[in-house]
Amino acid sequence: MHEAVDILEAAAQTADPKEMYAVTHKALTSAIKVISRADDSSGIIGDACHRLLDLHPKAAAAADVPASKLIAWMMTFQFDGEVDYFELDPVAYAPALKEKGMATYRTKLDEVRASLPAAAEDDWQAGHSHERFTLHWNAKRLAVLDHDIDAIIRTHARDRKVAAWFEDTARAFAEIGEMDLAIDWAKQATYFDLGHRSLKASDYWCELLDEHRPSEALEARLLVFRRWPSSTTAARLHKAAGKAWPGYRDEVLTILAGSPNDAVLFALLTLKDVQFAWNLAHSLGLVSDHTWSELVKAYEKLDPLAALPIHVRLVENQLVETGAQHYRLAARRLAKMRKLAAGTSKTAEVDEFIADLRETHRRRPRLQEEFTRAGLP
Structure with missing residues (x-):
């Protein structure tokens, strides 16, 4: 499947657009039938499907597929398809649908929405959970397509009770080039709590700062390390500090001493000081067999x-x-x-x-x- 998609992607710029779309569409249809019946615990088939889903709207736009035909397929795929674990991105299909087609597509979504019992759009407990999820997904992506700041906040941040939703909001703003808003929402996600979702968001916040506000990046990496001290956050701080690292070394090592595993891994993998890592392992009482195995291999x-x-x-x-x-x-x-x-x-x-x-x-x-x-x- 992946070899076939490689061929399709390579042909995208040179093949006849209508033939390109026809083959891509048939390939996607076949791939969905395969994954509906196969064991995809490895994710290989799903990855191929995602590649075809990325290629499909581009092929449709190049082939100038009639909007009515494309909309009918999009609605069937999302609401009555063989599987319900893939989403279509209306932002990606906008060039193919054009302005009039997008208006028709929105109308079709409204018709589905009107057919459901009254409830909040993201109230999955109210029945018709798949339809509600699909409508909510489309609302999020259409807010991005419209560059509608209020709609992005409403659809992505929801009730602001989950750190991941703040990160989703940040990524949506970054997608439309609103970098100040993206950085602000990623920072809010970082400060939301000390859970793993905030930790994940913190790395995105730092990535945004690295690219758009580099003067603030080092301070952010230090804050993240202090909130979630580990060999990973220490390594990222070390990289950000560069020549200024000596000014942070003592604090980092003192904090990491509370977690021998992290302290040893940081000394071994980031500082690349095998002797120091060996000494730490003994003085801090390292117990992890996995880390000892990595350390002794070097020592x-x-x-x-x-x-x-x-x-x-x-x-x-x-x-x-x-x-x-x-x-x-x-x-x-x-x-x-x-x-x-x-x-x-x-x-x-x-x-x-x-x-x-x-x-x-x-x-x-x-x-x-x-x-x-x-x-x-």
Whole structure:
């Protein structure tokens, strides 16, 4: 499917417009039939459908498809289609529908709205939830098409009870070039609460500042780090600070010390100071096996023998669980330990550790098999 869409996208500028639209339309119809019957847990089919949905309005505009025909298809697709988890964007279809066609399309939406029992447009509990959702989606996109600031706030921010709705409003304003409003609403989303949606919005706020008000970006990144201290927000602050980083280092490391995992990851991945990360892991009492695994992979290049006790710990923790995958990973780590210890005073110690494991887990035949397969003694 994706190879076919690649061909369509490549042909968009050179193919006969009417043929281009016909093939795209048929491809979209077929793709929707496929996804209605197939397992798309990987999202691959859905991604192909989205690509076709992006291409369809452009092909329709180039082919000058009659507005009446296009509107009839749009209404059927949205309200009576085989699936109900794709939206059409009236902003994208505006060039194809033109002014008169858009007026007709709005009238068709009003007819659907009038056919529903009276209720707020986004009241999903009032019945006809799919129709109400689709009408609300169209209202949002038409507000953007109209560059109607009040309508954008009404349809996107709703009752202002969810941080994500503030971000939606910000993105709508950015889409129509109202950057001051976009920045303001993204900032409101950031300050809404300390939840994950506000954290997500905070990154969008900072991105807007990076592009449109760079003088304010560093202060915003610092604020975000203080609200949600983590290796990720610290890394973004580090990047924004640039040469000014030394002025923020002590505060960042002091705050991150409260979360050993974040402190070590920041030192390892952002500061790229392996020795410092190693020291932090020990002094802060790092417990995350995943982070220890990443750290020891880097540190064993500096001091192979010092890395061995951490490998021992990781192997022992791996073997707490039974199963071929756990045995296989443990065996690989043990093989790594033998390479690190080869030719040193630790060689015998590592082999003794392996022998002890074989004895301790002698009733796990699959473990013994994986150990042998990895070339362990």
